[in-house]
Amino acid sequence: MTNQYDILISGGGLVGGSLALAIQHSGLKIGLIELQTAEQKKHSPAGERVLAISQGSKQLLEQSGLWQTVTTASEPIKTIQVSDRGYLGKTRLSAKREGVDALGYVLEARQLDLALLQQLEQATVDVIAPAKMTHLDNTSPASVAVTIEHKDGTQEIKQTRLLVAADGGNSSIRQQLGIHTRQVDYDQTALITRVNAQIPVDSIAYERFTESGPLAFLPMGRSNYSVVWTLQPRQAQTMMELSEQDFIQRLQQAFGYRLGRITLTSARHVFPLQLLHSKEMTANRVALIGNAAHQLHPVAGQGFNLGLRDAACLANLIRSDSETITDPGRAEILEEFAQMRNTDHQRVINFTNSLIWLFSSDWSLLGHARSLGLMTLDRIPWLKHRLAKAAMGM
């Protein structure tokens, strides 16, 4: 390991890893620090979450050659059916009507994580793992110094021109820089699990609004579904403690019988949900991307998609600027990056928050209005088209 880099990325998750692949041929010296081993990633419960990948993200993943390696493990979403438990209103968004092959794709996070690690092994990137970035000093105008800890002790990387924080929602880089965040605690928890359904239906994702919160069934092929159920933390705890049979009964009650009887095929996991939005995306010679900059509620399935666009934007700026070859961390690049990403962040956060507000409220008046809204939406093609575009991350 050298102690000088042009770009050092802290965090080799889905977003940091994607950035490393995207800039590997830039002619710059690139390092990637990752806390976990491949073995830990293989067994982490977080790997069980399933991602809805937008068309735009699929294209970005194709450019780095990653999509080609996971395509057989992915399932297209050809239809999204939105309904409301206890009310008649429903609407269907269809890929055919939108003139696309799929509205999005469903993929297990672990599959993408492992494919990414495999490609990084072949890439011209120094992967430093398992190692933890513990300290940074960005007071010099010319470079950042970084301290890392690994099994052989502590080491200093004396100079990197640009440090990229891709170290997730609890970003230690963001905290060390004293960058404030806007935080909203939704008082909600995502319970995720997998089920198999009795009636085979291909490529339909179901989004159902229940008294306790939004319930999504994402198709995984062969009548298998990934379930994401947003619940209040106390309800989630109760659901975790229920026997398998009782849990399935509650889930079936909430979802209904449109797919016949459902059976549980995996363990249940919970993830607390909050919005966390960094007030700054950059500091002297530092850029924040992915969850380090914004951690979203998964109701709209946009967190990774948004993070991937951060990585793509930064990669484009780095590759297209002739001066980056000498200095990829200069202020002009970072300012442009922050400016370019701001609108997308605000748009996705507002879209996500409006879905949470609308679909997590169980006031009966709002329930009726929502049901009426879904019925109306179903009859207004241009409005449906706009919703479909938002769901596709366009």
Ligand SMILES: Cc1cc2nc3c(=O)[nH]c(=O)nc-3n(C[C@H](O)[C@H](O)[C@H](O)COP(=O)(O)OP(=O)(O)OC[C@H]3O[C@@H](n4cnc5c(N)ncnc54)[C@H](O)[C@@H]3O)c2cc1C
């Ligand atoms: C239940 C659930 C469902 C979701 N569904 C969707 C969906 O359908 N679509 C979608 O787009 N998004 C979805 N998301 C969001 C998506 O999972 C995240 O936005 C995405 O994984 C963020 O990736 P990241 O690389 O920025 O952060 P992370 O995945 O958190 O990666 C951060 C990495 O940094 C490493 N790290 C941390 N600290 C250090 C350190 N000090 N030194 C070195 N390394 C460090 C960690 O080990 C980790 O590998 C969902 C999230 C949840 C919880």
